[in-house]
Amino acid sequence: MASSKAAIFMTGGAAILVRDKEGIVSKMAAMKFIQNGCIVPEVKWAAVRGAFINLQYPQPELNHTLWNQNQEPQHKTFADSVPVNETWILILKGVNILIKAETGVFINLQTPHPELAQNQGPQHKSQNQTLARVTVGSVETLTFGHWDSGEASRLTPIDCAVLSHVIGLCDTIKHLDLEYCHIQCEGLQRLGPGLHKCQVLRLGCNKLGDSGVKLLSAALRNPDCKIQTLGLWENGLTASCTLDLSSALSTNRSLTGLDLSNNKLGDSGVKILSAALRNPDCKIQDLDLWANDLTGSCSEDLSSALSTNRSLMVLNLSNNKLGDSGVKLLSEALRNPDCKIQKLDLDGVDLTDSCAEDLSSALITNRSLTDLSLGSNSFTDRSVPALRSLILTRRSLERIWLRANQFSSNGKRHLESLRESRPGLSVGV
Structure with missing residues (x-):
C-alpha cells in the first residue's frame, strides 16, 4: 500500500477527514475546515484512499509528527485496492459514521454535519438515514x-x-x-x-x-x-x-x-x-x-441425482478418485435422454482404458454435452477408437480435453486430426 497521510478533525459534531484532489491530506486544506477546532487523537479510524486505517496515536504531537515526517499509518485493515469513490459505514465508538470516501467527509449519523442539517432537532436521525441510503x-x-x-x-x-x-x-x-x-x-x-x-x-x-x-x-x-x-x-x-x-x-x-x-x-x-x-x-x-x-462409493448416489435432476448443466468432479467403476455408474445417468449436463470435468479421476467404451457410448446418446475434460488420466491408444467415435458422432461436442494421458505420438495424431472434422471443434491432446 502506498504511503498516505491523514488527520481527523472534529467540527460541528462531525469528524472530518480532509484530502486534496489527489487523495493526499493537505494541512492547509485541513485548516480551511477548522475553526476553533483541534486534532482528536483518540479517534481510531480514518479513510485514506479508500482504506480504513488505524490512526490511534496517544498525543496530538504524534499526529503532528505524522504530518511532518510523512509516516505511514499503521494497522491497515482494508487494502489500497478498494476504489477511492466507494462509500462505507464505519462504527466509531459505537456511533454510526457515514463515510463518503470520494470527498473524504465523515458524517456522524447521530449528530449531523452543520452543512447538511440546519438544526439539531429530533428529525435529524431519520434525515441522516435517508442521506446514508441515498449515498450508498x-x-x-x-x-x-x-x-x-x-x-x-x-x-x-x-x-x-x-x-x-x-x-x-x-x-x-x-x-x-x-x-x-x-x-x-x-x-x-x-x-x-x-x-x-x-x-x-x-x-x-x-x-x-x-x-x-x-x-x-x-x-x-x-x-x-x-x-x-x-x-x-x-x-x-x-x-x-x-x-x-x-x-x-x-x-x-x-x-x-x-x-x-x-x-x-x-x-x-x-x-x-x-x-x-x-x-x-x-x-x-x-x-x-x-x-x-471423493471415491467411486458416492457415484451411485450422484448418478441417481443426475438421472432425475433437470437443472444441472455444469459438473466438475476433477481431482477425485472416482476410478473406472465410479465413472461407469455415472455413465448410466449420462445415457438418460433427460440429463441436461453440458459441461463435464473428469480430469485426474483415475480413469483407464477399461471405462472408455462405457463412457463414450453413454455420451454419444447424451443430447446436451458440449464440453468434456478427461485430462490427467491413464488412457492409452486402446481408448482412441472409442474417443474418436464419440467425437465424430456427438456433433454437439465443441471441446474435448485429453492432455496428460498416455497416448503415443501416433495416437495423438489420430485424435488431433479430428479437429478438421467440423469447424469450431477443439481437441486438446
Missing part, C-alpha cells in the same frame, strides 16, 4: 477479495460489522467478493444479516468451516434470498455441514451456482448433497466438487 444505495459491487491472496484485504470482525452496515443500506448490491479476506466464522456472523441480498457471493479461502456454512444456510433459506452464485472453495468444509446445506438447497429458489471445490466433503457428504439434487425444486445449474476426497 446505488453501490452494486463490493470487492475486497483478489485471486492473489497477497492483494486481498484482510478483514477483522469489526471490519465485517462495518461492511454489514454498508450492505444493509445498499438497495442495489449485487456482487460481494471476499475471497482470501480471512473473515472466518466470526466475521461471517457479523456479516450475516445482509448476505441474502447479494446475487454473487464469493467467500473462498476464508476458513469458514462447517459452522460458517450453517450460518450461510440460514441466509439461503431466507424467503427473500437473492443469492445466485455462492463460492465456498477451500474453507475446510466436511460432511458435517452438508445436512444444513442440503436442506437449504431443497428450499432455495435463487441459487444456481455452487462452488465447493477443494474441501473435504467426502463420499458421505456428497451422498447427502445428492438428495438435495434429486429434489425437483433444486435450481443448481453449476456444481463444482473439485478435490473433495
Whole structure:
C-alpha cells in the first residue's frame, strides 16, 4: 500500500477527514475546515484512499509528527485496492459514521454535519438515514477479495460489522467478493444479516468451516434470498455441514451456482448433497466438487441425482478418485435422454482404458454435452477408437480435453486430426 497521510478533525459534531484532489491530506486544506477546532487523537479510524486505517496515536504531537515526517499509518485493515469513490459505514465508538470516501467527509449519523442539517432537532436521525441510503444505495459491487491472496484485504470482525452496515443500506448490491479476506466464522456472523441480498457471493479461502456454512444456510433459506452464485472453495468444509446445506438447497429458489471445490466433503457428504439434487425444486445449474476426497462409493448416489435432476448443466468432479467403476455408474445417468449436463470435468479421476467404451457410448446418446475434460488420466491408444467415435458422432461436442494421458505420438495424431472434422471443434491432446 502506498504511503498516505491523514488527520481527523472534529467540527460541528462531525469528524472530518480532509484530502486534496489527489487523495493526499493537505494541512492547509485541513485548516480551511477548522475553526476553533483541534486534532482528536483518540479517534481510531480514518479513510485514506479508500482504506480504513488505524490512526490511534496517544498525543496530538504524534499526529503532528505524522504530518511532518510523512509516516505511514499503521494497522491497515482494508487494502489500497478498494476504489477511492466507494462509500462505507464505519462504527466509531459505537456511533454510526457515514463515510463518503470520494470527498473524504465523515458524517456522524447521530449528530449531523452543520452543512447538511440546519438544526439539531429530533428529525435529524431519520434525515441522516435517508442521506446514508441515498449515498450508498446505488453501490452494486463490493470487492475486497483478489485471486492473489497477497492483494486481498484482510478483514477483522469489526471490519465485517462495518461492511454489514454498508450492505444493509445498499438497495442495489449485487456482487460481494471476499475471497482470501480471512473473515472466518466470526466475521461471517457479523456479516450475516445482509448476505441474502447479494446475487454473487464469493467467500473462498476464508476458513469458514462447517459452522460458517450453517450460518450461510440460514441466509439461503431466507424467503427473500437473492443469492445466485455462492463460492465456498477451500474453507475446510466436511460432511458435517452438508445436512444444513442440503436442506437449504431443497428450499432455495435463487441459487444456481455452487462452488465447493477443494474441501473435504467426502463420499458421505456428497451422498447427502445428492438428495438435495434429486429434489425437483433444486435450481443448481453449476456444481463444482473439485478435490473433495471423493471415491467411486458416492457415484451411485450422484448418478441417481443426475438421472432425475433437470437443472444441472455444469459438473466438475476433477481431482477425485472416482476410478473406472465410479465413472461407469455415472455413465448410466449420462445415457438418460433427460440429463441436461453440458459441461463435464473428469480430469485426474483415475480413469483407464477399461471405462472408455462405457463412457463414450453413454455420451454419444447424451443430447446436451458440449464440453468434456478427461485430462490427467491413464488412457492409452486402446481408448482412441472409442474417443474418436464419440467425437465424430456427438456433433454437439465443441471441446474435448485429453492432455496428460498416455497416448503415443501416433495416437495423438489420430485424435488431433479430428479437429478438421467440423469447424469450431477443439481437441486438446
